[in-house]
Amino acid sequence: MERYDDPRPEFLYEEHPDHPGWMRWGFKDPTRYNAFLGEMMVRAEDNPDSRPRAFVRMTPERQHSNLADRMHGGALLGFIDVALFAAARSFGLIGAGTAVTLDLNTHFIGGGRIGEAVEAQVELLRETGRLLFLRGLVVQGSDTVAEFSGTIRKPGR
Incomplete structure (x- = not known):
């Protein structure tokens, strides 16, 4: 499978200066939806x-x-959807841009607290020529907030 090293210029994917080992992820354009979610790593x-x-x-x-x-x-739900793409990018399986979510199944388990980081733990189940199958949990500290599974269709060539 093709691997991607650089996102498109409208995306931010760079080392986070305050969090070693983490990458910043998101659109550079603050008027896009992702900006509503705030800084993502x-x-x-x-x-x-x-x-x-x-x-x-x-x-x-x-x-x-x-x-x-x-x-x-x-x-x-917005965070989970964006987390699927951030994870796929961090695996080197997609660049940025025209991949799309085909489905996203979520079960809410608890309420996320405001002002405390939430973390999506995303696992790649399978990659095919055009699809990525992923699943995971959203946690906040030791609390589970949600579980999810989703499918991404990779960009066309």
């Missing part, structure tokens, strides 16, 4: 004895909250 786990895994973080703020002062389900 991604780190791939390199373990040849297991499936590829990546960790994607964001810190929910007031604009991500519901009336119970927990992370709004829509913001959580």
Whole structure:
């Protein structure tokens, strides 16, 4: 399979200056949806004895909250969707741009607290010529917030 080293110029994928071992991830254009989620970081786990895994973080703020002062389900779904792409990029399986989500299944398990980092732990289940099958958990500290699975269609050539 083709591997990607550099994202398109409109994407940010660079070493995070304040978090060694983590990469910054997102659009450079602050008017795109991803900017609503705030700063995102991604780190791939390199373990040849297991499936590829990546960790994607964001810190929910007031604009991500519901009336119970927990992370709004829509913001959580948005984070999970973007985390699939950040993980796939960190695995070197996609560049940036025209890949799309084909499906995303999510079970909400707990409420995400505002002001504390949430982390999507994303695992690659399988890669085919055009598809990536992924699954994972969203955690906040020792609490599980959600579990998910999704399929990404890789960009056409």
